[in-house]
Amino acid sequence: MRADRLLSLLLLLQSRGRMTAPQLAEALEVSVRTVYRDVEALGAAGVPVRAGRGPDGGYELMAGYRTRLTGLTRAEAQSLFLAGAPGPAHDLGLGAVLATARLKLQAALPAELAVRARVLEDRFHLDAPAWFREADPVPYLSEVSHAVWEQRKLAVDYRSWKGEVRRVLDPLGLVLKGGIWYLVARSRGSDAAVRTYRVSRFLSVRDTGEGFERPAGFALAAHWQESSRRMEAKRYQGVAELRLSPTGQRLLPALFGAAGTEALAGAGEADAEGWVRAEMRVESSSVAVSDLLRLRDDAEVLGPPELRTALAGTVAALAACYAAAP
Template sequence: MRADRLLSLILLLQNRGRMTAPELAAELEVSLRTVYRDVEALGASGVPVLADRGPAGGYRLAEGYRTRLTGLTDAQAGSLFLAGAPGPARELGLGADLAAAQLKLQAALPAALAGRARRIQDRFHLDAPAWFREADPVPHLAQIAQAVWDQRVLHAHYRRWRGEVRRELHPLGLVLKGGIWYLVAGVEDAVRTYRVARFLAVDTTAEGFERPAGFELAAYWQESTSRLDAVLHQQTAELRLSPRGQRLLPMQFGAAGNRALADAGAADADGWVRVLLPVESEAIAVGDLLRLGAEAEVLGPPELRRALAETVAALAGRYARPTT
């Protein structure tokens, strides 16, 4: 809408001071010709936009002029909850709303608070995805988010590790965990979690649904992740860790590694300690523990120690052979 764009142009000049036409075009995602037309339209309507010539020139508002047309739309107000995560806001289709909402908020703040807000934005940034991992492609995220908001039934084509399935879903909420989007949805009188990147196709229907009485997304997610952790970590490994291994453990095993170290016994003469670490199934635990290399020794359970020994022996044999 042109009216929204004109207001955004005024707010940009009000919040940032002098800006060039190319800068305004980049912020508003329009052409230079559109910026020139918009500035001319603002001048004709009585907004005192001044043009300064020369290398240091640009557009600015006349001294003392401030607009109070800072009402937020519903979408812009909602997008403020994602103000610390512009990437996820973009994925949800709220990137433009977030930018406009932030401009309006800055314009409405007293000068001292607006300056503080800008300093915070300059000094702190939230980057949700984990290191060394590409973000999931989520082409259906915006459509799913709209269905969550509108409480519309989804017909979904989903890829599981055992094959593809088709489901009728009641989308209850979206969760961003470690840079990965998950949909929490009702299906067949149960609530389940789906990884958004695994949706092959979604179709939003005109049919609405009622949310389960008393359902709270945050409470469900906490209970669900706790249950998953209990299912995954069904056994405990006893390890000896070198001083370097003690530094590596939290890096490789996160909070579980930190808890294990907090309960560690006294170090021996060489600085090695014994810890108890919750691990997943034997096959997964072998791969996870090998990341500690020679800085760890598995003492038990016996079957896990034996599996590590067999894997290490196979690796030693393979690397002992000359390459061809």
């Protein structure tokens, strides 16, 4: 809406001082021509905007003028918890609301603190998604987040590893983990369990119009921490005995994270060629085989025997596949 944009323009000039038309256009995501029209509208409304010409020119408010229109709306106040994550805020449909809330806060700060806040923004940035992975498409994120805010039951169709399922859920909270959105919700089935759903796997979402009561004492952060701990404990199902070359030792933490770092910390003494023996926690045999193949010939699996046999079988099958002419 134009009224919101005019307020944002006014707050930008108040909090940042002199700005050129292109700078304002970039901040407001409009054309330079629109900025010209909006500045004229502010002037017509009695706001003393001065225009300077030349290379150091731009728009600024007359010295001493400050607007007091800095009170936060309910939506703006709610959006502030995402102040360090503009990408997720945009995903939730709060991008414009968050931008206005931040401008209002900056405009209300004393001059010295406002400058420090802008310096902090210029020097620190949070980028939530993981490297080298496209973000999940989340077409229903806005509907899900609205249901979380308003405590409304959702009727959903969901694609699980067992196939498509239909559920009525009490949405308790949203979590962004490694660039992936998850919904923590209580199922309305017979067990009424609290489970985690990947938002990108919702095939349809419908607000039932019904409210629900949150479980007594439920805390999203504590629940997520405990559920992550349980998932981590289930994830690792065995220990691989490895023999690693110097290159394999360098690759292990990069490819396997904490499990690789932990394995290296407990490795034995290097032999004459620099190879060491180490034990590393691994997932199921099929996952462990595909993961360990990334180490190529810089690692040898010594045990357990079934993992070594599975790896040897996979390597033999690959060798046979590529031995034949295409």
